[in-house]
Amino acid sequence: MASIQILEINKLKVKFIIEGVSEVFANSLRRAMISMVPTLAVDFVDIYMNSGLMYDEVLAHRIGLIPLKTDLEKYNLKEKCTCSGEGCPSCQVSLRLNVEGPKTVYSGDLISDDPDTIPAFDNIPIVKLKEGQQLMLEATARLGFGTEHSKYQAVCGCGYKIIPEITIEDSCNNCGKCVEECPRDVFSSNNGTIEVTDIYSCSLCYLCVKVCEENAIQIDENTNRFLFSFEVDGSMTPLKVIKVALNQLKERFAEFTEKMEKLSVE
Amino acid sequence: MVVAQGRGDRSPTGEAMFPVRCFTCGKVIGQYWEEYQQRIREEPPGKVLDDLEIERYCCRRMFLTHKEVFGELVD
Numbered sequence: 001m002a003s004i005q006i007l008e009i010n011k012l013k014v015k016f017i018i019e020g021v022s023e024v025f026a027n028s029l030r031r032a033m034i035s036m037v038p039t040l041a042v043d044f045v046d047i048y049m050n051s052g053l054m055y056d057e058v059l060a061h062r063i064g065l066i067p068l069k070t071d072l073e074k075y076n077l078k079e080k081c082t083c084s085g086e087g088c089p090s091c092q093v094s095l096r097l098n099v100e101g102p103k104t105v106y107s108g109d110l111i112s113d114d115p116d117t118i119p120a121f122d123n124i125p126i127v128k129l130k131e132g133q134q135l136m137l138e139a140t141a142r143l144g145f146g147t148e149h150s151k152y153q154a155v156c157g158c159g160y161k162i163i164p165e166i167t168i169e170d171s172c173n174n175c176g177k178c179v180e181e182c183p184r185d186v187f188s189s190n191n192g193t194i195e196v197t198d199i200y201s202c203s204l205c206y207l208c209v210k211v212c213e214e215n216a217i218q219i220d221e222n223t224n225r226f227l228f229s230f231e232v233d234g235s236m237t238p239l240k241v242i243k244v245a246l247n248q249l250k251e252r253f254a255e256f257t258e259k260m261e262k263l264s265v266e
Numbered sequence: 267m268v269v270a271q272g273r274g275d276r277s278p279t280g281e282a283m284f285p286v287r288c289f290t291c292g293k294v295i296g297q298y299w300e301e302y303q304q305r306i307r308e309e310p311p312g313k314v315l316d317d318l319e320i321e322r323y324c325c326r327r328m329f330l331t332h333k334e335v336f337g338e339l340v341d
Binding site for chain 2: 013
């Protein structure tokens, strides 16, 4: 049975252990979190007035990169929306920006049509305006996937590593060379006895095995335990990302199974 | 009308604002810039970055190597 144990969690970051699954599954989950979780991001900007120093396209690019709080129950993908891709309140959000210098324009200055869909952080500097410079624009955000552009990617620094099983056999003469050699300080010496104290840090470099003259250290990589860690861009909570990714995987496999069954009937 | 896709124009004025996201990993870092700038006047930058929980060296170099020159030519 698969189990999840959360080690660390806050609004933007999570670290957890997933146990009892194959590496193939762990990698699917990682890939699903990166490319199958849709988020809202600005992808179309109407600029009415920009007398500032920044070019329109740079400005549009910066606005596009700002993460927006995303409620996936509220919005449809534009391609799958009932408006057939024309753009309606259930597949896109409009954000307005109307400011005049001298001022530093922040992401919090964007005024959204939907009070729940606001920039995840309100203090990201977008541009600096000087005296008399003006900015008037309307940005349109829609849902998209990380495969299209990284601004739609909900996670960053998403990865996992194998948690190995390190056994120290009785032939160990407590020389302490492994404690010295290990770059991650996995081992420690407790009253002269060598112990594995920080298994999560192990990077499977096998330096301890190489340095051990008694060949007393055994490393087992096939434990089916993985240490996942990732950060989110603020568009949704880390746990929501995991849930959405798992649901996406489930849906795709259900679709695949359905097609397979049809094949066998014919 | 401009579609906010692709990499934008790499103009000297455009790139001189602090980037919204880390070039490498995509972490949103723009919101930390002003606090970072304030705090490095009195504290070592490495410590400030640790406090802000900016762990990876890709994000850290974004802060350490940025020089704010946006609009300086105009003044």
